[in-house]
Structures are given as C-alpha cells and as structure tokens.
Amino acid sequence: MQADFFTNILLPVGLGVLMLGMGLGLILADFQRITRYPKAVLIGLVNQIIILPIIGFIIASLLPLQPEIAVGLMIVAICPGGPSSNVLTYLAKGDVALSVTLTAFSSIITIFTIPFLASFILQHFMGESAAISLPIGSTMAQIFLIIVLPMIIGMTIRHYFPLLAKS
Numbered sequence: 001m002q003a004d005f006f007t008n009i010l011l012p013v014g015l016g017v018l019m020l021g022m023g024l025g026l027i028l029a030d031f032q033r034i035t036r037y038p039k040a041v042l043i044g045l046v047n048q049i050i051i052l053p054i055i056g057f058i059i060a061s062l063l064p065l066q067p068e069i070a071v072g073l074m075i076v077a078i079c080p081g082g083p084s085s086n087v088l089t090y091l092a093k094g095d096v097a098l099s100v101t102l103t104a105f106s107s108i109i110t111i112f113t114i115p116f117l118a119s120f121i122l123q124h125f126m127g128e129s130a131a132i133s134l135p136i137g138s139t140m141a142q143i144f145l146i147i148v149l150p151m152i153i154g155m156t157i158r159h160y161f162p163l164l165a166k167s
Contacts, residue, residue, distance in 0.1 A: 012142070012145070012146050015082075015083040015084070015087075015146050015147075016145070016146050016149075016150040017150070018083065018086075018087050019083060019086065019100075019146065019147050019150040019151045019154070020150035020151065020153055020154040021154065022086060022087070022090050022096050022100070022151060022154065023150060023151035023152065023153060023154020023155045023156075023157075023158070024154040024155075024157060024158050024165040025090070025096065025154075025158070025165075026096060026097055026151065026154070026155050026158070027155065027158065027159070028155070030096070030097035031097050031101065033097070034097055034098055034101050040095075040098055041098065041101055041102060041105065044098070044102040044106075045102065045105055045106060045109070048080050048081070048102065048106045049080075049106060049109055049110065049113060052077050052078075053074070053077045053078045053117060055077070056073055056074050056076070056077025056078070057074065057077070059073065060073045060074055060125065067125045067126045068126075070121075070125040071121055071122060071125050071126060074117075074118075074121040074125070075118065075121070078110070078113065078114055078117045078118065078121070079110065079114065080102075080103065080106035080107055080109075080110050081099075081102070081103060081106070082103060082107070083103065083146060083147055085099060085102075085103060086099045086100050086103055086147070100147065100151060103147060104143060104147065104148065107139070107143050108140070108143070111136050111139055111140075114132070115132040115133050118132045119132050
C-alpha cells in the first residue's frame, strides 16, 4: 500500500513539481535553438537508443555474469533517462532544454524498442521468450503530465510573471 502511494502519487507529483521549477528557468528560445541545431538531439538519441544498448550487451556478454544480472544490466541500458536526468542536468547547469527534448523523444522511441530488445535479451541470456508490450497511451499521458505540462506551466509563469519566477 505504501509503495503504491509513493510510486503512483508522490513520485509523479514530486517529479512534476521539479519539472515546473525547471520550466521557470526556460524560455521558448531555448527550444527554438534546438530546432536550429538538431545535431545535439540526434547525437544524444543515437547514444541513448543505439550505442548504450550495444555497450551494455558487450559488457553483459564478456563478463561472467549470472543470466539474471546480465538481463538487469541490459534493462538499464535499453531504458532511457527520465525526468531525473533532467533534474541532474539542471543541477549541473547543463542544457535543460536539450535534456527535456531528449527525454521526450527517447521516451517515445523506446515505447517501441524496449519490447523488442527486452524479448531479445531474455531469449539470449536466459533462453526464455516472452511477449512484452508497453501501454503506449498511458505512457504518452504520463510523459505529458509529468514532464511536458509542468514545464509549460513553469515557462508560462516565467513569461507572464517574471518576478514571481525569479523568486
């Protein structure tokens, strides 16, 4: 019961509040810059979606790992960074607009890649096949409600109430 409250309510609300706070520090020009220079987004997506799983697979294949550990390592490698990566980017004074863009795009792409790769991983390391699917609609709604909407609200507050946003 407590875990459900934490994972279903407290954690999403907390991440939404953090994303709202990050939105207070962003303006529309931050995202327009990304559309003018899409190379960073492309490099980030290739690294997250292709290179990281390949590196994870090489490590899991070369090291003498138990099959369950190898599968766990691969699950971490095929799953994109979420809102927490945006928070860390913000704290590191990195490009938050780029981080949010990567989170949004990689979350959408991995809805399709995770089931395929997870099935392959289970078959390769454990000799088991499994039909894995992700709920596309609810995943998209969660991305919007936890990441996009709070950030838009924060950016709107900054635009119309700049003094409030700075305090």
